[in-house]
Amino acid sequence: MLSKTIAAALNSQVQMEAESSQAYLAMASWADIQPGLQGVCAFFYKQSDEERVHMLKLIAFINERGGFGVVPPLEQPILTFKSLRSAFSEFLKHELKVSNSINDIVHLALSEKDYATHNFLQWYVTEQMEEERLARVLNEKLELIGEDKSGLYLFDRDIMAYRGPE
Numbered sequence: 001m002l003s004k005t006i007a008a009a010l011n012s013q014v015q016m017e018a019e020s021s022q023a024y025l026a027m028a029s030w031a032d033i034q035p036g037l038q039g040v041c042a043f044f045y046k047q048s049d050e051e052r053v054h055m056l057k058l059i060a061f062i063n064e065r066g067g068f069g070v071v072p073p074l075e076q077p078i079l080t081f082k083s084l085r086s087a088f089s090e091f092l093k094h095e096l097k098v099s100n101s102i103n104d105i106v107h108l109a110l111s112e113k114d115y116a117t118h119n120f121l122q123w124y125v126t127e128q129m130e131e132e133r134l135a136r137v138l139n140e141k142l143e144l145i146g147e148d149k150s151g152l153y154l155f156d157r158d159i160m161a162y163r164g165p166e
């Protein structure tokens, strides 16, 4: 059975995952109307779908452990970006924020001796390590590419491959 504190923390994580999904959906839609960014667009649609799955896993866990998974109201995310670089730097910033939040709940679960929640959250810890790595790699690549058009072309063409195997 979840304590009230843990249930509240997990529900605020539900909100964060839902906001991540919205944020990446907005990035996908923005990329969709930029010339030649079909790869980036597909990448963010996929990221958005994954964040929704993260949210659903949390809701299922909260309910299974005797809490109530609350579907949250959502803020409108950032809709437009001044460059590809700035969209990807938002992506990294967002992932770092999510990692911090997961770490806080892991800490809370340990301090309450809630080992079931602690165990459940390990999947998110691993996922965040991967997402942070991916966001960092993509930011580094964009840094290298700068304004080089053929570099950007290849970045867009190859971006799905950086996600690694499903």
Ligand code: OFO
Binding pocket: 017, 020, 050, 051, 054, 094, 095, 098, 127, 128, 131
């Ligand atoms: Fe939910 O995985 Fe990143 O944010």
